[in-house]
Amino acid sequence: MEEQAEYKKTPPEDTTNWKAWYWGLMIFLAVQIALYFYITNLYTV
Amino acid sequence: MSLIDWGVLLFTLLAIVLYGSWKTRKNKNLESYLKGNNSENWATIGLSIMATQASAITFLSTPGQAYESGMGFVQFYFGLPLAMILISVFFLPIYYKLKVYTAYQYLEQRFDVRVRAFTAFLFLVSRGLAAGITIYAPAIILSTLLDWNLQLTCLIIGGLVIVYTVSGGSRAVSLTQKWQMTIIMGGMFAAFFYVLDSFPETVGLSEGIDIAGKLGKMEIIDTTFDLKEKYTLWSGLIAGLFLFLSYFGTDQSQVQRYLGGKTLKASRMGLMFNGLLKIPMQFFILFIGAMVFVSFQFNKPPIIFNTSATNIETQKQENLVLIEDNYNTVFEKKKEALLAPETNTKDIQFLQAQQDSLRNSYKAEMSKIDEGYESKDSDYIFLTFVLNFLPHGLIGLLLAVIFSAAMSSTAGELNALASTTTIDFYKKFFKNSGDEKKDLMVSKLLTVGWGILAIIIALTAGLFENLIQLVNILGSLFYGTILGVFLLAFFFKKIGGTAAFTAGITGQIVVLSCHFLSVYGYIELGYLLYNLIGSGTVIIAGILIQYIIINNKKQTPQNG
Numbered sequence: 001m002e003e004q005a006e007y008k009k010t011p012p013e014d015t016t017n018w019k020a021w022y023w024g025l026m027i028f029l030a031v032q033i034a035l036y037f038y039i040t041n042l043y044t045v
Numbered sequence: 046m047s048l049i050d051w052g053v054l055l056f057t058l059l060a061i062v063l064y065g066s067w068k069t070r071k072n073k074n075l076e077s078y079l080k081g082n083n084s085e086n087w088a089t090i091g092l093s094i095m096a097t098q099a100s101a102i103t104f105l106s107t108p109g110q111a112y113e114s115g116m117g118f119v120q121f122y123f124g125l126p127l128a129m130i131l132i133s134v135f136f137l138p139i140y141y142k143l144k145v146y147t148a149y150q151y152l153e154q155r156f157d158v159r160v161r162a163f164t165a166f167l168f169l170v171s172r173g174l175a176a177g178i179t180i181y182a183p184a185i186i187l188s189t190l191l192d193w194n195l196q197l198t199c200l201i202i203g204g205l206v207i208v209y210t211v212s213g214g215s216r217a218v219s220l221t222q223k224w225q226m227t228i229i230m231g232g233m234f235a236a237f238f239y240v241l242d243s244f245p246e247t248v249g250l251s252e253g254i255d256i257a258g259k260l261g262k263m264e265i266i267d268t269t270f271d272l273k274e275k276y277t278l279w280s281g282l283i284a285g286l287f288l289f290l291s292y293f294g295t296d297q298s299q300v301q302r303y304l305g306g307k308t309l310k311a312s313r314m315g316l317m318f319n320g321l322l323k324i325p326m327q328f329f330i331l332f333i334g335a336m337v338f339v340s341f342q343f344n345k346p347p348i349i350f351n352t353s354a355t356n357i358e359t360q361k362q363e364n365l366v367l368i369e370d371n372y373n374t375v376f377e378k379k380k381e382a383l384l385a386p387e388t389n390t391k392d393i394q395f396l397q398a399q400q401d402s403l404r405n406s407y408k409a410e411m412s413k414i415d416e417g418y419e420s421k422d423s424d425y426i427f428l429t430f431v432l433n434f435l436p437h438g439l440i441g442l443l444l445a446v447i448f449s450a451a452m453s454s455t456a457g458e459l460n461a462l463a464s465t466t467t468i469d470f471y472k473k474f475f476k477n478s479g480d481e482k483k484d485l486m487v488s489k490l491l492t493v494g495w496g497i498l499a500i501i502i503a504l505t506a507g508l509f510e511n512l513i514q515l516v517n518i519l520g521s522l523f524y525g526t527i528l529g530v531f532l533l534a535f536f537f538k539k540i541g542g543t544a545a546f547t548a549g550i551t552g553q554i555v556v557l558s559c560h561f562l563s564v565y566g567y568i569e570l571g572y573l574l575y576n577l578i579g580s581g582t583v584i585i586a587g588i589l590i591q592y593i594i595i596n597n598k599k600q601t602p603q604n605g
Contacts, residue, residue: 014310021313022130025320029126032324033278036119036265043258 046191046440053441057228058448062209065221069213074481078214078488079146079464085216085305089223090315093302094293095323096222096229097457101183101450102424104229104330109423111334112341115262119331120276121573122324124285125293129320132294133313135535140300141309146468148300148531155534157542158473163549164527165469168297169462171523176458176495177502183451184503187444189351190428196504202448203500206455211492215305215464218456225449230326232446235439236431237333243340243434247384253339256383259390260342260397262335275571284573287580288521291528293319298461337430342383344434348372348407350425357415364410372403455499463492518572522560525579526552532580533587540591548587555582 071077085093110118145151149168153161184198209217244253257263267277274280293299293316306312348369360366379396382388408420431443467488530549533540556579562568 014308016310016313018133018313021317022133025126025130025317028321029123029324032328033123033266036328039258040264040266043261043263 046444047437049438050441050444053438054444054448057442057445058205058452061221061224061228061449061452062205064224065209065217066212068220069209069217075467075484075488077216078485079301079467080215080305083305083307085219085311085315086307087311087314087318089219090303090306090312091318091322092226093219093222093457094299094315094319095326096226096450096453097298097302098292098323098454099226099229099326099450100179100454101447102179104233104447104450105183105186105427106424107327107330108334108337108427109425111262111331112338112426113423116265116328116331116335117267117276119265119324119328120267120278120281121285122289122327123278123281124283124287125289125323126320127282127286128289128293129316131290133316136294136531137303137309137312137316139535140304141312145304147297147465148295149297149465149469152530152534152545156530156545159546160530160542160549161469162473163546164295164530165465167523167527167553168295168465171519172296172298172458172462173495173498174502174519176455176462176499177506179451179454179458180499181503181506183447185506186424186428187447190425190432199500199503202451202455203496203503206452206459207493207496210456210459210496211489214488214492215301215460218453218460219302219305221456222453225453228442228449229446232439232442233330233333236435236443237329237336239435239439240333240336240340240430243344245343245384248339248343253336256339256342257335259393260338261394262338272574273569273571275573280571280573284571284577287528287576288524288573291524291531291576291580292520295527295531296461296524297465298457301461301464302457334427337427340430340434343380345373345376347429348404349411349422350429351419351422357411357418362410362414365407368403368407368410372400372407375400375403459492459495459499462495463488466491466495518560518575521572521575522556523553523579525556525576525581526583528576529580529583529587532584537584537587540587541595544587544591544595547590548583551586552579552583555579 107118139151140148143151143154147165149161149165152164180199180202184195184202187193188195188198209221213220241250241253248256254263267274268279269277270279271277303312303315306315357365375396379393379400382393382396408418408422411418412420428447431440435443467484471487471491472484526549529552530545533545533548556575559568559570559575559578560572563570
């Protein structure tokens, strides 16, 4: 029983691919900047 | 405001307060009060982080900023996703590993108690003052436009926040922020559709964007490298990165939000959520402002938006009447030109310049008559639109949005101020009895104390002319130094407590000197750069003090 309780306390292993998240976030930022740049050039007064 | 608006406003606010208080009524110890027993999932953390940052003034000012100067303000947020990544990689694992309540606790483990107390003190000063202004800023706008009593508005916002923050602590703050953020975004989407609905039949979304573009409101990116300019691509990416690294990584009002996560993964996901959504959200709010600008090309706007902020009887002043007549004539000409398909863009731009010039002349004339008249009226633009163009019921919802935003930021601030005072000062220097019930009571009393102080600052804010402006740059005055100390802690393993403490004080002196030189016109600096200067000075000073002074002193007796 004690072992089981101990087992429950251990958080599940984090298998998330954080590198992919970070790269994805940076690419998303670059895409947004590119889009805003495009809009700016389209309407430069 | 109609009865239905009052109903929607009161129901929304009371429901949130009661929900927050009821759901968290079982807080029995300090851990559950300050960290919510680490029970939050990633979505709650993400929304809570966004709600803490977005104060009421964000939703009042940002659309007005796009209306006046276009959408360039979005560049301010470009450093934010990068900051989220760095915090997720370097800051979060350390906070989790050490199981800290406040970010400053880590600094004692890494350096010494002086460094911890110094950074915690800087946080209390800057955030303590800011909490009052978070209440005052929307209250002054709401009371001016709706003719509400200013003191009562401040008391209601502050009082409601105190109720659920005191009773439910950190968990109540996060849970209510989740619903507040949902109401905020729902209200803003509804407002957006009504802005589009206010266009003439022949003008749709794409024509609206085209008009905003022709009149300079869609210029988003500025690539010039000018230190005087506040919002450019470079200042957003570089100085913005330092600002957000400091705000999200070391400001307890944010750190407390993600330290309440179930797991390290949930906290990281919350940060990623913020990194993904923050820029689109700010873009959307600015875009609403640009579309309000388009709407006011066809629906005559008032020549100034804060007429009710002055006692001048404008209709009795000949000069003002004359300028307003000319303004109305130019408005009608421009409206015709915009609806006629063959009109040259330059003609429309010329008419817009004329209209802007008449608006400025009117403001100058108002300032001549009433010296106390505040000519900056952009904060009133969005609410003027809401009150004049939205249907009853939705006006109440939009006012609930503004109240919710004010309450969510203030709650996060009070919660963090109380935690820092309890953990970094009371338990550290005064009494560490180990009596959980007593500590919990002290923490609750401190929350009430900070809440009352925030309300007092809000009630007296009107006495200080430049207080709002002061508080806007206050964060940047202290964030650079705090971040510099944290960067020394994370990345310069050989730097000790004395070097870090001395470097922190040096950095703070340098930033304050830069600020005063800038205020008195000796140098020209955008305030975002204070973050870069502060953290840079602390790092350089820390390295120099450690390696040149401290290490040499240690070596001298050995050599001798």
